[in-house]
Amino acid sequence: MIFAKKIFITLLMIFGLNLSTASADESAELVVEGQPILTRTKAPSHMENIDEVRSGWTFRIKETQALQMDDFENPGMIFVDKGIDLWNKVEGSKNKSCASCHGDASEFKGLRTVMPKWNASAGALWSMEDHVNNCRTEQMGAEPLKWGKAPMDSIVALIGLQSRGMTMNVKIDGDVEPMWELGKELFYTRVGQLDMSCANCHEDNYGVMIRADHLSQGQINGFPTYRLKNAKLNSIHARFKGCMKNIRATPYKVGGDEFRALELYVASRGNGLSAETPSVRN
């Protein structure tokens, strides 16, 4: 079954891409397992140059869109299953699993929609990965997981899935405001030998083809996202890193302050959309 799925995905990569925008369905509605997901909505008031925010799903071709509409077809769900295994796995010097203290992952329903958020005890902006690692080291006496690797991405996806269909609503004022401002500045700063900012592609040119890619708004409401390109879950920071390398810029550190700030700012550009974790993209 999994094998058949792999072949299907490979075929989709080979032929699907050639279908190009001809079969992109920009007006389709996303319903997953009977639950409607909001993929277009009025832009949050802090956005000056865009009236409507749109999920990356609306820019993908029909075949890719379809994969996200059915959990049985969504290859990201295989990783969520791995996340469940990890959730229940006893590890570390204190002989505990996540389940020992948090019971079922559904305890975290809604958490994804407010991430990243301020952590008062650390006095810092925290991504989901920070919470996972803090519990591993402090509560379990276990090794931290590496950002951007399958175990971490799987558990982050499992927690994110609990909020699927709920409205993204990260806080941008108060303690996090300086980080939000930094993220905004980074979004509009040109970098790399190609000398482009995130905004050059994801604000000025969304909806336009850049060679074989249909540019989206670069939203992160669906992360971690399963990409057909590398057949695995991709974290938010890994995606930022990839976009920076494409324009020949030195990426900021995965898990570092700049990417955390950018994560907050980009997340806030999606306030009002539904959380879609785990989404499927090409």
Added chain:
Amino acid sequence: MNKLKFLFSFLFIIFYSGASFSEVAPSDVVADEYGAVTASLTGVAGDPTNGRKVFMNRKQGNCLACHVNSEMSEQTFHGAVGPVLDGVADRWTAAELRGMLVNSKKVFEGTIMPAFYKDSGYNRTLKKFVGKTILKAQQVEDVLAYLQTLKE
């Protein structure tokens, strides 16, 4: 074997120094107030056949990423970020086109189009591209020669 190596490095030095003597360095390019560059960067006439290759190569010009070009309709995927380049030689002079290739920002303020012959003034460039231009001087002249064949 060693002799051969010696001969090659000798030829390379001659070739290389020859090229760099006649080439205009990126920081020495003279552009007018509209960004146009009249003088050739190399003094060697551009080769439109090679220019066509540089134009489509994803690691070099990658111009198709952003432009539709009907003369290359055999290539799949033409981007639409910039204008269609059909007939571009009817619209712009050689000096204007050279200026766009060297540094499009001097021609179109705030454009997304990269500067292809500029080696400094960037922010956080990946190490292996630091101090380098996207295209070499002769590649710019070659692409220019190719663009000049695009007439309606």
